[in-house]
Every structure is written in C-alpha cells, then in structure tokens.
Amino acid sequence: MTTKKLTKLLALYLPYLLLGLVATNFGEAWRLAEGKELGDKIMSMMGTVPLAFASPLPSLHPLDLLVGLCCGAGLRLAVYLRGKNAKKYRHGMEYGSARWGGPKDIEPFLAPKFADNIILTKTERLKKSHYVDESEWTIFENTHEAIIDQETFDNVQRIRGNARRYPDGWGEAHPLTGLMYCADCGGKMYVHRVNNGKRDPQFTCSQYSKIPCGTLCGTQHRIRAEAVLTLITDMLRVIAEYSQNDRAEFIRTVQETQAAQQTADISKKRKRLAAAQKRAGELEKLICKIYEDNALGKLPDARYEALDAQYAKEQDALNAEITELEKAVTGYEQSRKSAEKFIALIDKYENFDTLTNTMLNEFVEKILVHERARKGSQDTTQEVEIYFNFVGRYIPPALQPVPLTPEEQEELRKKEERKDRLHQNYLRRKANGKQKEWEERYTAKRKAQVEAAKAAIRAEDMEKGIFTTVSQLPKQEPRKATLPASAAV
Numbered sequence: 249m250t251t252k253k254l255t256k257l258l259a260l261y262l263p264y265l266l267l268g269l270v271a272t273n274f275g276e277a278w279r280l281a282e283g284k285e286l287g288d289k290i291m292s293m294m295g296t297v298p299l300a301f302a303s304p305l306p307s308l309h310p311l312d313l314l315v316g317l318c319c320g321a322g323l324r325l326a327v328y329l330r331g332k333n334a335k336k337y338r339h340g341m342e343y344g345s346a347r348w349g350g351p352k353d354i355e356p357f358l359a360p361k362f363a364d365n366i367i368l369t370k371t372e373r374l375k376k377s378h379y380v381d382e383s384e385w386t387i388f389e390n391t392h393e394a395i396i397d398q399e400t401f402d403n404v405q406r407i408r409g410n411a412r413r414y415p416d417g418w419g420e421a422h423p424l425t426g427l428m429y430c431a432d433c434g435g436k437m438y439v440h441r442v443n444n445g446k447r448d449p450q451f452t453c454s455q456y457s458k459i460p461c462g463t464l465c466g467t468q469h470r471i472r473a474e475a476v477l478t479l480i481t482d483m484l485r486v487i488a489e490y491s492q493n494d495r496a497e498f499i500r501t502v503q504e505t506q507a508a509q510q511t512a513d514i515s516k517k518r519k520r521l522a523a524a525q526k527r528a529g530e531l532e533k534l535i536c537k538i539y540e541d542n543a544l545g546k547l548p549d550a551r552y553e554a555l556d557a558q559y560a561k562e563q564d565a566l567n568a569e570i571t572e573l574e575k576a577v578t579g580y581e582q583s584r585k586s587a588e589k590f591i592a593l594i595d596k597y598e599n600f601d602t603l604t605n606t607m608l609n610e611f612v613e614k615i616l617v618h619e620r621a622r623k624g625s626q627d628t629t630q631e632v633e634i635y636f637n638f639v640g641r642y643i644p645p646a647l648q649p650v651p652l653t654p655e656e657q658e659e660l661r662k663k664e665e666r667k668d669r670l671h672q673n674y675l676r677r678k679a680n681g682k683q684k685e686w687e688e689r690y691t692a693k694r695k696a697q698v699e700a701a702k703a704a705i706r707a708e709d710m711e712k713g714i715f716t717t718v719s720q721l722p723k724q725e726p727r728k729a730t731l732p733a734s735a736a737v
Contacts, residue, residue, distance in 0.1 A: 261324070268320025269306040275315030276300040276307040383571075399589065403637070407609055422449055423605045424473055424615070430455065431616040431633065433465040439473065444694075445701025449473035451617065467619045471630060476615060477603060479632060484600040484611060486644045491591050502587040502639050514577065521573040528566045535559050590638040613637050625667060 277300035281292035300307070306316065407426070428437035428451045435455035443450055450472050455464035491498040538555050541547035547555075593610060600607070616633040635641045652660065677683035709715040 264320040264324045267323060268316040270316075271319035272306040272308075272312040272316035273300045274319075275312035276309060278315070279309065279311055399637075403609060406613075422473060423603065423608050424451070424476060427608065427612055428476070428615050428617060430465060430469050431618045431631075432467075432469070435465060437469070437617060442702065442705060445698040445705070447705065451476075453617075467623060469617050469619050471617050471632070476617075476632065480608070480612065480615075480634060481600050481603055483634060483644070483647060484594070484603075486646050487642070488594045488597075488600065490644050490646065491594055495591060498591070499587040501645065502590070502642055505642050506640060517573050517576050521570065521577060524566050524570050524573065528563060528570065531559050531563045531566070535563075587639060590636065593638070611636055613640075622667060627663075 274297075277293050277296040278289065280296040280299065281289045283289045283292050307313070422439045422441065425439055426436070428439075429435065430437060430453040433453065433455045435453055437451040438454045438457075439449050439451050441447065441449045450470055452468045452470050453465045456462060456466075456468045458464050487498075535556065538547055538552055538559075542549065542552040597607065613635045615635070618631040618633075620628050620630045622628040633641055674683065677686075706715065710717075710720075
C-alpha cells in the first residue's frame with residue numbers, strides 16, 4: 249500500500265478512532281459504577297464519570313476497549329447506511345435532484361455563451377431503471393472515424409430485420425430468401441427447394457397456405473427461383489452496359505423514373521407538412537392566449553383545463569405527423585442523389601454471370617411477384633417488380649416493353665383461344681368425374697417415382713453432410729465433468 253493511500257485511509261477512519269478512545273472512558277465509568285440494577289448503575293455513574301475523565305488518557309482495560317471499539321464501529325456503520333440510503337432516495341425531493349446552492353452560488357456557471365458553460369460532473373447513482381424512448385435519444389454523430397460506410401451499415405440492418413434462415417434437410421438457404429414478397433398481400437414468399445422429386449426451387453406466398461387456405465391471399469403466386477435470378481442477372485448486365493456507355497443519360501433516366509414514382513406522393517406530403525406546421529404555430533398562440541386569459545381571470549379554470557387538454561392532444565398528434573412527413577421529404581431529397589451511388593456499386597463488379605448472396609443483398613431491396621396472367625398455365629406472362637437499392641424500381645430503356653406487331657397480336661390471340669378451349673374441356677372432365685379418375689391413376693403411378701427421387705436427393709445430401717439423422721450420429725458415452733486442480737478448493 250502506498251503512502252498516499254495509507255494517509256487517505258487514516259484520514260477517513262481517524263475521527264471514529266478518536267471517538268472510540270473517548271468512549272473507553274465511558275466504559276470505565278460504567279464498570280466502576282455500583283449497583284446491580286440498570287437504574288442503580290445509571291445513578292451511580294453520576295459520580296464515576298468525573299473520575300473516569302480525570303485523566304486525559306483512554307482506559308486500557310479490556311472491557312473498556314471493547315466498549316470503545318463497539319461505539320466507533322457502530323458510528324461508522326450508521327454513517328455508511330445513511331450515505332447508502334441517500335444515494336437511492338431523497339425523501340421529499342425529486343429523483344435525480346442535487347443541491348448546488350442558491351441562485352448566487354450557481355450564477356457563475358450560467359454564462360450566456362455556450363463555450364463558457366461549465367458542466368457539473370458531480371452525479372449520484374440511482375438504482376431505479378429508467379426507459380427512454382428512441383425518439384428522445386440524443387445521438388452525437390461522427391464522434392470517431394467510421395469503421396464501415398453508411399450504406400453498408402443500412403444494408404446490414406435491413407438484412408438483420410429479416411428472419412434468419414437455417415439450412416435444413418433439403419440444402420442451404422436460397423440466396424433469394426428474405427427478398428421475395430407477394431405483390432397482392434405483401435407477405436413474404438417461402439421457398440420450396442424440391443418439387444416433384446427435382447431440385448427446382450420455387451417460391452410461393454406464405455399467406456396463401458395459412459389455415460384456412462386462401463383466406464389471407466387468394467393465390468399462391470408461384471414462380472421459379474431460376475427465372476427470377478435470370479431476370480435479375482439480365483437486368484443488371486444491361487444496366488451496367490448502359491451506365492458505362494452514357495453515364496449522364498443513365499443518371500437522367502434514373503432521376504426521371506424516381507420523380508415519376510414519387511412526385512405525386514411527395515407533393516401531397518409537402519402540402520400537408522406546410523399545413524401541419526402552420527396549424528402547430530396557431531395552436532401555440534392559442535395556448536398562450538388562454539393561459540393569459542386564465543391568469544387575468546377572463547377564462548374560468550374549468551374552461552381553461554378543457555381547452556388546454558384539447559389543444560395539447562391536437563398538438564401532440566400534429567408533432568408526430570410533422571416528424572413523419574419531414575422524414576419522408578428528406579428521404580426523397582436524398583434519393584435524388586443516389587444514382588451515383590448505384591453506379592459506384594455497379595463498377596465494383598466486373599460481371600454479373602454469377603450472383604452471390606452479397607451481390608443480391610447489395611443490389612436488390614425487394615422483389616414483388618404478381619400472379620400469372622393465366623393461373624395454372626406454364627406458357628403465360630407473369631409480372632415481377634425488382635426494386636434496387638438507391639434507385640428503387642428502374643427498368644433500362646433496352647428492357648422497356650415494346651408494342652406487339654399485328655402478326656404477333658394475331659398469334660397471341662390464337663394461343664389464348666386454344667387455352668380457353670383446353671380449359672373448357674378441363675372443366676367438363678372435372679364436372680363428369682373423368683378428371684378425378686385420371687388424377688387418381690396418375691397420382692398412384694407417379695407417387696413411387698417421386699418418393700424414389702426424393703430418397704435419392706436425401707441420400708446425396710446425407711453423403712455431403714448437409715443432412716444427418718439422429719440415429720446416424722456417433723454414439724458417445726456420458727462423461728462426468730471434472731474440475732481442474734486449480735479450481736478445486
């Protein structure tokens with residue numbers, strides 16, 4: 249122990265030591281007092297106290313030293329308990345308050361210039377937990393050098409917001425998991441990696457299969473994952489080529505697309521924001537007015553309380569709405585400058601022949617899948633909306649839909665008429681029971697083939713270590729835990 253620490257310790261306990269030595273004289277007076285009853289002892293101490301304090305030195309009798317030790321220790325314990333309770337509670341005072349003195353004492357610390365203010369660092373620790381809403385947080389930005397850029401951070405937060413998918417018996421999680429959504433109900437789409445005994449991943453709407461089936465969403469919106477990946481690859485390849493050939497034109501088309509998607513909505517929000525801010529200012533004036541009228545006696549207390557509650561409720565609602573509108577308008581202004589970020593992201597990769605999980609998460613924000621134009625038909629059209637990060641839904645000019653020629657329209661009409669005839673034949677077979685008989689025969693015949701194909705896929709996954717049954721895990725005898733020699737005391 250250093251001399252400084254020893255001096256500090258002695259200074260802390262020296263008063264209790266002196267009081268304990270003084271208390272030894274009281275112990276001597278009690279010991280010299282005559283009588284067996286408590287009252288006799290106290291009356292006799294009136295004559296022994298002057299005798300005990302006749303000498304300035306403390307008594308060294310064992311019983312007197314014990315009395316002094318108990319008195320000093322008891323006084324120290326009382327001071328400790330009082331200080332501990334003062335940290336937890338201040339009776340009759342608000343939590344967190346502190347006595348810094350009167351107005352004249354704190355006047356030097358209230359300089360008009362912020363740079364001259366002195367922060368009072370004396371605090372007290374309260375053991376009562378206190379929750380602060382995120383809207384009331386104070387965030388100090390750029391306090392240190394950033395480890396990652398803001399775009400990467402936002403991308404990670406978006407990915408972590410999705411449910412984490414773990415590998416199961418049918419292989420690793422699909423790269424598009426968490427990016428596919430139903431365009432009609434907005435629900436996430438689930439992947440089915442094995443279809444009819446083949447490795448053909450397909451996505452279907454998760455809300456369609458909720459019991460009762462078809463209540464939350466009318467159709468499955470089924471789509472092959474390979475078709476979506478091919479669509480994303482082709483679109484990114486065309487966008488990369490377009491941005492490299494004419495960047496200025498690419499930025500202009502992106503900004504026009506964004507403006508077309510958001511101008512109408514943002515215009516309404518800006519008008520509503522101006523009206524809400526104007527009304528909030530009017531409410532502030534009204535609250536001040538009724539307060540003055542009530543203070544001057546022009547407005548009764550009951551009427552004042554009713555109006556104050558009404559205005560406060562409306563003001564709180566307006567403040568929340570203004571905050572949301574300001575965020576939307578600010579986000580729109582920032583998105584107008586995001587075309588350069590999207591180009592920088594495209595320049596990061598040389599080609600888009602193989603899409604990795606990292607590339608998909610960096611480029612794609614979400615994918616909305618519509619139902620097929622003709623449900624149940626493989627040879628039909630199906631709309632897929634791809635929303636990219638930074639630019640939203642953008643379709644390059646090379647992939648814009650073009651009008652069909654008269655010959656193509658005639659060919660398409662004939663195909664649709666043929667599909668209508670086949671569908672009518674299907675409905676007639678379904679009505680007379682022929683379709684059900686054929687499905688039963690076909691299902692019985694195909695079931696064995698599908699089960700054999702699934703068993704082959706399962707065996708292949710088990711050989712690769714993707715899937716393992718509990719019975720195939722190596723058996724291990726239970727072992728008793730042993731403590732190291734250093735831990736055994």
